[in-house]
Amino acid sequence: MSGISIIPLGGVREDGKNMYLVEVNDKIFILDCGLIFPPDEMLGVDIMIPDFTYVIEHKDKVAGVFLSHGHADAIGALPYLLKEVNVPVFGTELTIELAKINCKKRGVKNFKDFYVIDDSNEIDFDDAVVKFFSTTHTVPESLGIAVQTEEGSIVYTGDFKFDLTVGDGYKTSFNRIGEIASSGVIALLSDSQHADSYFENTSEEKLEQAILKEVDKASGRVVLATVDSNILRIQQVLNVARATNRHVFLSGDQIEEIIDVAIRLNKLTIPSKNLIQPNDNLKNFADDEIIILETGEYGEILTNLQAMSKGSHKNIKIQKGDLVLITSSPSVGLETVMADTEDEIYRAGGHALQVLSAYKSSGHASPKDLEVLIGLFNPDYVVPVSGEYRLLHAHGKIAQSLGYDDDHIFLLEKGDVLKYEKGKLRLANSVPSENVLVDGSGVGDIGNIVLRDRRILSEDGIFVIVLTISRSQGKILSQPEIISRGFVFMKESTDLLNASKELVREEVEKALADPKNFDWADLKGKIREVVAKYLYKETNRRPMVLPVIMESSHRRGKRNFKKENQKNTSNQKNNSKQKNNSKKNNKPNPKNKRNKNHKQKQDAKS
Numbered sequence: 020m021s022g023i024s025i026i027p028l029g030g031v032r033e034d035g036k037n038m039y040l041v042e043v044n045d046k047i048f049i050l051d052c053g054l055i056f057p058p059d060e061m062l063g064v065d066i067m068i069p070d071f072t073y074v075i076e077h078k079d080k081v082a083g084v085f086l087s088h089g090h091a092d093a094i095g096a097l098p099y100l101l102k103e104v105n106v107p108v109f110g111t112e113l114t115i116e117l118a119k120i121n122c123k124k125r126g127v128k129n130f131k132d133f134y135v136i137d138d139s140n141e142i143d144f145d146d147a148v149v150k151f152f153s154t155t156h157t158v159p160e161s162l163g164i165a166v167q168t169e170e171g172s173i174v175y176t177g178d179f180k181f182d183l184t185v186g187d188g189y190k191t192s193f194n195r196i197g198e199i200a201s202s203g204v205i206a207l208l209s210d211s212q213h214a215d216s217y218f219e220n221t222s223e224e225k226l227e228q229a230i231l232k233e234v235d236k237a238s239g240r241v242v243l244a245t246v247d248s249n250i251l252r253i254q255q256v257l258n259v260a261r262a263t264n265r266h267v268f269l270s271g272d273q274i275e276e277i278i279d280v281a282i283r284l285n286k287l288t289i290p291s292k293n294l295i296q297p298n299d300n301l302k303n304f305a306d307d308e309i310i311i312l313e314t315g316e317y318g319e320i321l322t323n324l325q326a327m328s329k330g331s332h333k334n335i336k337i338q339k340g341d342l343v344l345i346t347s348s349p350s351v352g353l354e355t356v357m358a359d360t361e362d363e364i365y366r367a368g369g370h371a372l373q374v375l376s377a378y379k380s381s382g383h384a385s386p387k388d389l390e391v392l393i394g395l396f397n398p399d400y401v402v403p404v405s406g407e408y409r410l411l412h413a414h415g416k417i418a419q420s421l422g423y424d425d426d427h428i429f430l431l432e433k434g435d436v437l438k439y440e441k442g443k444l445r446l447a448n449s450v451p452s453e454n455v456l457v458d459g460s461g462v463g464d465i466g467n468i469v470l471r472d473r474r475i476l477s478e479d480g481i482f483v484i485v486l487t488i489s490r491s492q493g494k495i496l497s498q499p500e501i502i503s504r505g506f507v508f509m510k511e512s513t514d515l516l517n518a519s520k521e522l523v524r525e526e527v528e529k530a531l532a533d534p535k536n537f538d539w540a541d542l543k544g545k546i547r548e549v550v551a552k553y554l555y556k557e558t559n560r561r562p563m564v565l566p567v568i569m570e571s572s573h574r575r576g577k578r579n580f581k582k583e584n585q586k587n588t589s590n591q592k593n594n595s596k597q598k599n600n601s602k603k604n605n606k607p608n609p610k611n612k613r614n615k616n617h618k619q620k621q622d623a624k625s
Contacts, residue, residue: 261291342370
């Protein structure tokens with residue numbers, strides 16, 4: 020009998036960062052390796068990735084990474100994993116190309132162990148066979164993944180929905196689903212991001228018509244924002260541009276590279292050669308002939324739209340009459356940023372529309388889709404993934420409505436270990452699964468303490484106290500000076516600052532009065548405590564109080580000795596100078612001596 024475990028390292032109780040481990044005997048199969056964008060309170064943090072501790076500790080057991088599709092929530096953290104563990108990566112042709120672009124962007128350039136597969140492939144690892152089935156999503160060649168064991172399969176859907184109107188490359192392979200289901204499914208891990216919707220998804224065909232309608236009635240420029248790896252949306256934009264006689268201008272750091280890859284792999288069709296124009300040609304076209312395609316990762320899109328609205332974007336500025344169509348759904352952590360972005364667009368004179376919200380569309384399964392999926396696979400256990408807790412809960416309710424008992428539905432937390440033993444799936448121990456924060460080039464070096472300090476600095480500012488003391492003399496050599504940033508306007512807070520200085524003086528003098536028990540850390544701690552308490556009492560604010568205490572390097576005895584030496588040295592120099600002068604005055608003049616001798620000789624001759 021196989022030893023089977025399921026471990027989510029991300030993607031549960033959060034919107035993104037999908038990463039699931041299926042462990043069969045001595046093999047670990049990694050399903051997706053994604054990232055998530057942080058909420059506003061994580062100041063300065065760029066992205067969050069899964070905790071790879073368990074994978075690194077068991078790297079010899081990893082059979083490979085299997086990617087469901089090419090979006091950041093599935094492939095975004097892959098470069099960071101490959102820096103730690105050298106394992107093969109499997110995905111469809113387009114997914115692998117997008118993964119390579121992502122790896123290059125994140126500094127992984129020499130990794131070559133990529134393998135292209137499709138939904139007809141089956142990879143035998145002795146204890147398990149990995150199979151695939153095509154799914155419908157907003158990027159071509161999306162896959163579901165099944166790890167088949169002698170006990171049955173563990174099935175992971177990735178992001179999916181059912182839409183019979185989509186073209187080739189986007190269709191769901193129902194026959195393949197039937198084949199996998201026929202051998203028995205232990206657990207179904209399926210997409211929950213749209214599980215609480217009250218509406219069924221508008222088909223992609225109707226959504227393209229909706230975009231066409233909005234662009235057709237726009238009298239000025241259209242700025243259309245989407246995720247750069249959303250190939251389906253890019254194709255729709257090109258189709259709409261041709262239908263409305265507009266030209267497309269690309270805005271985004273890597274959109275041209277992605278479009279080139281998609282065209283080379285026949286995943287994207289350009290309706291006419293002159294449809295896409297260089298940004299330099301923007302001024303050569305009338306406003307009603309222009310579509311600006313703004314792309315990037317989701318957080319980047321909103322940042323760039325704000326820059327356009329404020330006039331700080333490198334290429335584009337939102338102007339009066341512009342229509343901005345946002346065709347990606349914000350994660351919960353970015354909803355406030357979305358609202359701020361729309362506000363900035365209107366301030367700049369434009370008009371904003373969230374297309375997917377307005378036309379009730381999503382790239383994720385609706386409640387009806389989930390019912391159909393569960394019916395097709397008929398799993399023993401349902402494990403909702405890829406969504407926040409409320410979405411996992413809604414997904415669980417759907418399973419209950421289909422007759423599943425509570426003990427056959429698992430709403431997991433990150434790091435939970437599900438073990439399959441004696442025909443039953445049960446919750447066992449857990450593994451490390453903390454969020455790993457990425458800030459610039461730093462990975463994992465930002466923790467709760469740093470975030471707390473950043474939050475304090477952003478909310479109440481900093482209050483720096485600088486002074487110099489001499490422990491040997493037992494006194495303060497330079498009185499406290501205060502530097503404040505982000506707390507109070509110093510010119511109008513003289514009384515507050517003077518009172519703070521007095522508190523500091525008192526604490527320092529107490530410490531200097533007892534030199535035997537003097538302790539730097541204790542002194543700084545007391546200064547922070549008394550000053551912070553006083554500032555809160557007076558202002559109801561808690562700035563970061565930072566004492567900077569310097570000690571004079573000169574001791575009294577040494578200084579007097581040095582001065583005495585300097586004095587003695589000076590006297591010695593003066594005495595030496597006087598002696599030299601005396602010698603100089605008493606020294607016979609050689610010229611006079613010669614003259615005298617010459618005179619004596621003359622006298623002798625006479």
